[in-house]
Amino acid sequence: MKSQPTLEDVARLAGVSTATVSRVLNTPDLVRAETRDRVRAVVDQLGYTPHFGGRALAIRRTNTVGAIIPTMENAIFARGLQALQTRLAARGVTLLVATSDFDPIQEEEQIHALLARGVDGLVLIGEARGADTYAFLARREVPVVLLWSHREGCLWTSVGFDNHRAAAEMAALVVASGHRRVAMVAGVTAGNDRAAARVDGVRAALAAHGAPAPRVVEAAYSIEAGRTAATTLLTQDPAPSAIICGNDVLAAGVYIAARDLGLRIPDDISVTGFDDIDLATVLDPPLTTVHVPHRRMGQAAAEVLLRLADAPAHVESIALETEIRERGSLGPGPSETAQ
């Protein structure tokens, strides 16, 4: 890779000092129009791009924020990021994306990597991580926004929703539809506060409505894992009449399992999801699920982050609302119980 032209190259060719070139690039008003044009011509001619490292060194900030998401394999996080990125880009801030593969160790490594890159702020998913990680973040005093979770009493600024409550509402709806033998295919709860909160929410709601405790099976974030988990649940006796899923991807797996077993949804088995990704509307029947405001979350995170970066003051967390989208995968409970 050829060594890039530098400010000095431009300056020499334009017959000005490096200071002037720098000013043309950053504060063009301070430069005479004629000089400015001459410099800009040389910049174009040389295809000059300022060296990021040099710049970062001099101005001591990078206009960059980093986000660490569990995975890119599914659109669920990526989508919020798109909104975040758009919003940030409008303010001249670049977004760096890294993935942790749901692994706390990898997440910590990525935090270090991004911080080493001098990001001016950080977006992290969820609240569950080690105390030492939080201590590290606190010591660096880097602006951090937690996404996808919102819990009263959390010390860090978060933009999200109450996973526990949303899951509880869905469970309540399932019970209200007449189901008592309810099972759950949950996401992996270890190191994932969102998945855990959803399980707790479902358990709490079922208990509160006098339904038996659900059988809960955890599954990795994939259709295949959901299918396997659902097969287990559906082939046991007595089989559940409704399966609440920790997310839509798992629900898709449940659909396949049901299809394989010749069970019709919602006649033989009801299914609910969580997240409301595109997939939900494609499933047949369309999936009844919890709608999560991805985009608004991303946008809000951008605002919060920018405010946090400007003034180190504490910024209030933002709680967004979820909403159940009833679509057809949740039917009435079995008649023997209902009648």
Add this chain to the structure above:
Amino acid sequence: MKSQPTLEDVARLAGVSTATVSRVLNTPDLVRAETRDRVRAVVDQLGYTPHFGGRALAIRRTNTVGAIIPTMENAIFARGLQALQTRLAARGVTLLVATSDFDPIQEEEQIHALLARGVDGLVLIGEARGADTYAFLARREVPVVLLWSHREGCLWTSVGFDNHRAAAEMAALVVASGHRRVAMVAGVTAGNDRAAARVDGVRAALAAHGAPAPRVVEAAYSIEAGRTAATTLLTQDPAPSAIICGNDVLAAGVYIAARDLGLRIPDDISVTGFDDIDLATVLDPPLTTVHVPHRRMGQAAAEVLLRLADAPAHVESIALETEIRERGSLGPGPSETAQ
């Protein structure tokens, strides 16, 4: 944000010179074990992370490569990137991801942004972009790998597959199944060589097999756009007996349109996709589609990029094979024609 500890802070506290600290970090073998431990203790204590800009300035490379994908909204690109990232990370290289939203202007901006960040290489999707962009890349002599396309005669190193041929094979299969009234819901072809190649491939194959030219409707990359396009095609007279889709997302939209119109797949209408994303197996019936080796593509891109970064020599393009996955959405053509 508190100003970070620097090498000098560490050096002072450890009672050594900055050079020694630097050596502890980069070439620990050159430092006496005792000194090394002392320095490391201080590093930990201070939570020191080297300043990326300073480092980049001094060593004149960043161990970073950038990738620009059209969108993160869908997993199709993200997935290949995950493989790319994993592979790169194993070699100590960080991946920066940016999106262009299918817009050449934005892509060009992102290229500049990434280059300004000093990326040592670039991954771009597809081959279609302006000559000036290519000229710029050539002048900078930055290693570039084009993903998702592979065409004989392309001057740039690419890792991908032949979209034209893959689409043609699918069209041939559709005709062989007995269909003659074939339509296509294609991706937007403007500025997208992959979408265009797929359309051309279908057209060529139909012509070669003596089938009438297909009606082609373009649709943006979303389920909803696919649904709209399919509704148009299905409600005209005569309606097609098979719809070939430019990608699986559009195929999902076709499923919804068919469902809304009370058409059964594949009895009333056959549908095929392209890409083989998870979605394809969830659809009911599972989608017959072209399987694309996402992961191998990402991995291969990583290898090529690393080789290109080491030695500026020309590296051969890599052609990967696609494969049709027959699953059930493609049925026999209408009997009136067959018999």
Add this chain to the structure above:
DNA sequence: TTCGCTAATGCAAGCGCTTACATCTTGCGA
């Protein structure tokens, strides 16, 4: 014509890091 003020530009000091080279220790053989 000269002075004073503003606008335009240059000078040079750093920003945090690496690394060639210089310097200082050690340990060992003679």
Add this chain to the structure above:
DNA sequence: TCGCAAGATGTAAGCGCTTGCATTAGCGAA
């Protein structure tokens, strides 16, 4: 005991950029 090589560490010169301050040019007013 001394000399010397190898090992350990320090010194200082950049890497490309920004920016406070100094300098110069240009202009109107006195």
